Amino acid sequence: MPSRPLVGAVIAMSATLLVTSCSTTLKGNAVSVFDDPFSVAGMPATDGPTGMRSDPAGPSRVVLHTDDGDMDELGRQAISDIEEFWEANYSGTFDRNFEPVENLISWDANGFDDTEFCGDSTYGIVNAGYCLDDHLIGWDRGELLPALQRAHGDMGVTMVLAHEYGHAIQYQSGMIDEDTETLVAEQQADCLAGAYMRWVAEDKSPRFTLSTSEGLNSVLAAVIGFRDPVLNEDDPEVGVDEHGSAFERVSAFQFGFTDGVQACASIDMREIGQRRGDLPVLLPEDRTGELAITEKSVEDVVAALNTQFSPQNPPELSFKPSDCPDARPSPPVSYCPATNTITVDLPELEKLGAQAESDDGVSLATGDNTAYSVLMSRYMQAIQREHGGVTLDNAEAALRTACLTGVATTKLSKESSTPDGNTITLTAGDVDEAVSGILTNGLVASDVNGESVPSGFSRIDAFRVGVLGDQDRCFKRFD
Template sequence: MGPSISPRRLLGVTIGVCSLLIVAACSTTLQGNAVSVFDDPFKVAGLPATDGPTGLRPGAEGPSRDVGGGDGGDIDNLAASAVSDIEQYWETAYPETFDDGFTPVKALISWDANEFDGTFCDEDTYGLVNAAYCYTDKTIGWDRGELLPGLRRAHGDIGVAMVLAHEYGHAVSRAAGLSNDNTKTLVAEQQADCLGGAYMRWVAEDNSPRFSLSTGDGLNNVLAGVISFRDPVMQEGDPDAGFDEHGSAFERISAFQFGFTDGPAACAGIDMREIGQRRGDLPVLLPEDQTGELAIDEESVRSIVDAMGILFTPQDPPALSFDAEAADSCADARPSPPASYCPATNTIVVDLPALQQLGAQDDNGGLATGDNVAYSVLVSRYMQAIQHARGGVALDNAEAALRTACLTGVATVKMSKQVTTPDGNTIALTAGDVDEAVSGMLTNGLAASDVNGESVPSGFSRIDAFRVGVLGDADRCFKRFP
């Protein structure tokens, strides 16, 4: 929130190292049967939401491609297996989608960024901690010394496959004519995210002979990797602002979800106009004199709640309490700390120390952290009050959890314009806040939970519901999640 996260540079040609293990969810998981046939909360883009093996299959067949410059080790073998698997997907998907024959990349190149051992795409590989597709000679290369081992530690074998699926997406995009030398980096990167998502869907459907991907924790971990590749938050006036943009976490996950949900044909729709529609009025740069972080204290919490009252004008605004124990005595809902909503008393109860802890910054180079991880949870409880006031919907089931995520997306966009509260404070969304909300949706699920703090198993579904709200309005949320 304004008066976000510290800038982080991406190394090399396309993406940088990520180094985060996804944390366990704080919310609990809803069990039972979904009501809506159209939007089944217990499915992920039509697939069952399940946990299970993720990564290289035991005894999987080896790679079909040789690696130039490789050392014959496990990392190169894993990377070559991933590329071979990705090519097996595109051998069928490419002609089906683009009505033309599929031509594989010309060669695979490996290097160790710690050694003086060669070049890739006319660039010295010493210090090149990266993986990339080289447009000039149609090769794919990777750093086996730093990047891929880091990805494997953070996200397992599937993290390596995910990055190479993205790089192969660049090759497919160029071959299919979706991009060319004049295509902006922002578009090319999100097309590749989308095409990588299409491959991951094929793996999740159990079609891959080499890799498996569960739609629960496995896919959550893949999404954590996508988030870690977001652009750093910059200030207005930064000389690098707008240069070589790849996209925010929200934008990149959206692109990945297009491919995962609708297949590679959807990726052709990603261009500057479409990205502009997705971005809307969401802030991209921080004002030069701001960090994007709002202190988490009683005054700021009251200001956020007051801003929600101004933006949504409920006839009976919820009360606000900082007595954390009061949530225990609610007659019709269990506590969902650090912010709970009690329908019986129409009260939002905030455990301030716990909210402060949730919104603490952690420059881990992975997920987005900061104030809006916490404030998005607070806003989500206000959205529970909005649902309660509207009536006619349950607050304690899976639809309610995703409806809450959706309405939190609506509220997030509403805050993109500055709101002045009765006490004279101003509240506004700043660059990085949406990425913080998305990270929270993935890791703790609280902003995508029902009145009891329970959410659905899939981070993909939680973020998808939030995106519906960001791109829509409250009525759409109630129709989508009845």
């Protein structure tokens, strides 16, 4: 998100994620079975075991070039399970018989064992993939799978292999061909993996379990970890092998999880374009997209929101703690309805917005907009107060806040002027930072007491409703 004078030098602004700052979780019973904040795509949001069962069904597949270690055992169990799902669901969707992939192969990216995958040496290949020519699936057991398991558990590994198997399904069913855009193929595969994960969450898998709260949150984190890197407009990699942002890939996964396999074929360039809308995709040349978190930048963001939403009584902004008679603090940014005041703990907001460094290739997005999106969410609580007729301290309010923050995100993706002549604009990567924060700490999707719902899936879904909709839609959906 950049802040820049209308005339003069450009100052970069962006966003970050801090996992240690988190909201609490609301408990209770929702009022409608059709719009239940305590459900996940029609399923109860429940805690429970996630990962391989203690007594899983035996694997039906063998792995070529295996070292007989734990990673290959997890891989072949995952593929065996994914194939059982497709055996049960393929013919009902595609009106033909399912054909499993020919072989599975593993390698150690650090090894010198002359293993080849799809005609290439596997040395240094930290990846998993589907090879169309040989109709086989392979993975790196030395670096990739261990990193996925450390970061996201057994189901992070299974998610990636379900995505790769999705490519096999696409070609076999005729959903895509070799001329299909990579962006479409990748997001369809995310969607197909989502349909499989729904089957696991419904307790139909003989090998794995998946809770719909923290377990599903970990799977979504794995999806986010494989987002495209943020590129500048002059980067030579622009448009090459594009897979999609975290926002886009999580959305595709959620389509499959919610609506099943049949939803995946509807993902094409037109649909992706509609979902992407005017959200920024590339950074301007020589820009990082990061803006230092200072009193001035916070004031500029609030001023830009005033420009976009024009409330009759704009909220006051304070950097000093004060008592609030009708809401508990939710640092680093709190909103007090009684005084219509947004209170910012600037040092803690800076920490939330700091960019984390990671070299494991499977991490969440971090940056300044994880912090600024929380600030935006508290502003949108003020908008709810002015709207009237809604409660600000329950589960519906938490998801409504996420939804309205999505609306604000879309508005700030265009230049927003401030009274002193500056502009605030979201940049490429900012939305992914917001999505990562929504998943891990839930602050953007919390009520005025900082309480959220247990499902990151539901929080992100509410945010997407706002990104693709407007204020009226948020108030109607989360009333």
